[in-house]
Amino acid sequence: MGMHVGGGLGPMSGNGSGGGHNRSKMHELAKNEHLDWAIVRRALFALTPYRLQAVFVSLLLLAIAAGSVLPAWLTEQMIDVGIAHANVHLLILYTLMLILTTVVTGLLGVWQTWLSNVIAQDVMADYRLMLFNHIQRQSISFFSTRQSGDLVSRVMNDVTAIQNVITTTLVGLVSNVLVITATLLLMFSMNWQMAVLSLVVVPAFVFPTQRVGRLRQNIQGNIQHKLSQLTIQLTEQFGVSGALLTRIFTREQAEATRFHQTSQELRDLQVRRILVGRWLFMWLGMFSAIGPALLFGYGGWLVIHHLIALGTVVAFTTLLGRLYNPLSQLAQLHVSILSSIALYRRIFGLLDIEPEIHDGSNQLNPAFISGKIELHGVSHRYSTQTETGLLVLKNIDFTVDPGQMVALVGPSGAGKTTILNLISRFYDPLCGEVMIDGIDIREFTLTSLRAHMGLVPQDPFFFHDTIHENLLIAKPNATRAEMITACMAAQIHETIDNLPEGYDTVVGERGYRLSGGERQRLAIARVLLREPKIVLLDEATSALDTLVERKIQTALLELLRGRTSIVIAHRLSTVLSANYIIVIDEGTIVAQGTHAALLENSLLYRSLYEAQFANT
The missing domain is CATH 3.40.50.300 (P-loop containing nucleotide triphosphate hydrolases)
Known part of the structure; x- marks a missing residue:
């Protein structure tokens, strides 16, 4: 029964500095100015379970695109066939067709919007569930180095922003491409020279978008970072512990000032995101007016010289709105696509964190478990201490037989809680084995292992x-x-x-x-x-008065009979109830035995007894 131990709870009392480093890393990733096709493909993969609905939405968008350009052709027919030839029957027919087309296209648009939002909500729910389950699978060290508010922000704020990506960006992209395609096909079928003239100003819609997209992508990353900061502060301040700490040290005004400052920075970023594209859209609006002017001038000359019908010119001017407006939206969508990359980087950055604790494949059978605990050559350091090389457990060896109660005593930070963490498999040891009934606990599923522990x-x-x-x-x-x-x-x-x-x-x-x-x-x-078959008590009676503790010790002795138990002891009653005691100092077992034997043979135990136990 030799053993060496160390370290206390370690990073479980961390200050979250690792979370700050992680957010900084995500923030740097958000500054990438290039469209990351790997992220785009991965984001689109989330639509796979809804591919049938997505195909149907695409068909609806195709029908809507056709319905959006059909009025221009009907207008041409009304002027050149109905009005020019005084054909009242055709005029009425084309008028009714125009009305029907508008109504049907509108209804299809409502249907498409509903279905797109249903898909978006389903994808958001999938991402939230994926993130929740992925975070649940992380080890305790993951939570000890991250702020809970930042994780909440990833699951709520970032995922919520995805809805706009699907309903506006993705659907808008497909819709505008289809509308532009349908419009160009109709324009070239009417008159290819005027169609070419309509496309002269198209480069002015495309070239300015790249820089604006990069700027808004950076701003979007900063906005999500500020939202995360606000969520963190709210989570900490609205909890009981945070509220007590704030009031004890009269930090109310300071916290209000910090919240106000972050809110102001968020406001400035959101305003900047809105305004950063205004110059671009003014430019697009200017060229949206130049195109029709050129078309009217050239088309009017052709009509005067009887080279084209008036209805064709009117139809072309109608189609220009169906061409330039989608082009303008595509320019904005390009900006939105680049901006959304920052959101997905934050989400995927969290999903890509590999859990430190991997589930085993074997079930711990409750019918055959006896509860024997063994540690063989166990050494451990927490992930936050890799740079210092500090081992909190050093070559631990000890055995607890079924039904035994073992007490762990030692100075604060000696490593007592770390032993319980390893037995519970909140962490895996750096080296060595923790065994239950002669089997390495890493072979068991976490659920079946912990089902037999309390x-x-x-x-x-x-x-x-x-x-x-x-x-x-x-x-x-x-x-x-x-x-x-x-x-x-x-x-x-x-x-x-x-x-x-x-x-x-x-x-x-x-x-x-x-x-x-x-x-x-x-x-x-x-x-x-x-x-449970195994009970782990981490100073479980430290807050009880002597009278209540005596009652509870009597109950525990009866109810723990036949169960293996390891108790971190700070009271004499716990020490005296143990089958044997292990004394730990600086990650090492310095003594072990009964209370009487340790009083006689261990200087450290005697000093701990005099300081902690003598008056209890």
């Missing part, structure tokens, strides 16, 4: 929900009677029963409506309700 952390977490719902997390099919039994064993039932709404009482965010001792007792009840 962990009471030093600071238990509870959702903003009722006591009943928080207990169901441990055992979803638990009855009220089972909950009461577990809570009585944890000495918390009487407290709950005295609450106005009993087990239906909402505990508040993180359980702040309960005292520290009540939260820990409720956390113990939650573990007892799960009835």
Whole structure:
């Protein structure tokens, strides 16, 4: 039973600097000025499950494109056939056809808009689910180096912006290409010389768009970064812990100033994004007027010389609106496509982070598990400490037999919590093996492994929900009677029963409506309700007064009988209840044995006893 240990919780108390580095990296990626076709292909791949709907939308857009140019041809026929030849019958027929075309095209447009938005909402839901599941698969070190507000911003703000990409950018691209194609086909079929003249000003619509697209792409990346900053601040400030900290240090005004400054920067960026293309669109509007002027001049000359019918000139002027307007929209869409790349980079940047903990393939069979725990040659360092090379666990070797209770003692930061993290497989060791019943835990699925473990952390977490719902997390099919039994064993039932709404009482965010001792007792009840084979207690009774602790120790001794348990101990009662004690210092086991033996043989244990346990 030799062992070496170190390090405490490590990066779980990190300040989020890694999240800042990650956001900086995403921010730099957003400055890429080129259209990334790999990202475009990957973004389009998200439409694969909806390809049939997408094909139908394309057919609707094709019909709408045909319907948008048909009025010009009908106008030509009304003038050159109906009016010029005084044919009232054809005039009425073409008029009715013109009205019908307009109505049908409008209805098809409504249908297409509805279906496009349904697809967009489905894709957004898929991305949110992908991001949520992907984040759920990350190890604890992932969360310890990132700010939760930034992750929330990725899942909510960035994904929400995708809707505009699909409904406006993608649909607009297909729609405008089809309209331009249909318009040009009709124009060249009418008169190729006038069609060519109509295209003279087209380069003026295309060339200025590249620089504007790059500028708006950079601005879009900065906007998403600012939205992320605001989400982070709101998440931190509106939580109970953040609110308490702000008030304790009277930071209300400073936080309001910081929020105002970021909001102002976001406002300036959004205004700049809107205005950055105004000069371009003024340029496009100018050439939209030049084209019809040239066409009227040349077309009028042809009519005067009887080389073309008047209806054709009128139809061409009508078609110019169907040509230049889509060209102008395509120029804006090019800007939007480049801007949307920043959104997808942030989303894909998160999706591409490989989880550190990979699921095993074997199930841990509850019928055969005995609960034996072994650590062989285990060393560990947290990912945030790779540059320093600091090992928090060093060549650990120890065994806990089934049904044994082992206490871990040592100075703060010695590595006690790290051992529990490795056994729970929140982290994988740098080297060595953690084994359950002689099998490396990396071979088991995470779900089956943790289904047989119960962990009471030093600071238990509870959702903003009722006591009943928080207990169901441990055992979803638990009855009220089972909950009461577990809570009585944890000495918390009487407290709950005295609450106005009993087990239906909402505990508040993180359980702040309960005292520290009540939260820990409720956390113990939650573990007892799960009835795991292995129990890990991280200073689970540190917030309990002596009287309550004695009651709960009696309950724990009875309910942990036959279960393997490892307890980080800060109280004498826990130490005395253990089968044996492991003393850890600076990542190393410096002593182990019974309480009496360690008092006699271990100077460190004796000093810890005198400092922590003697008066408990």
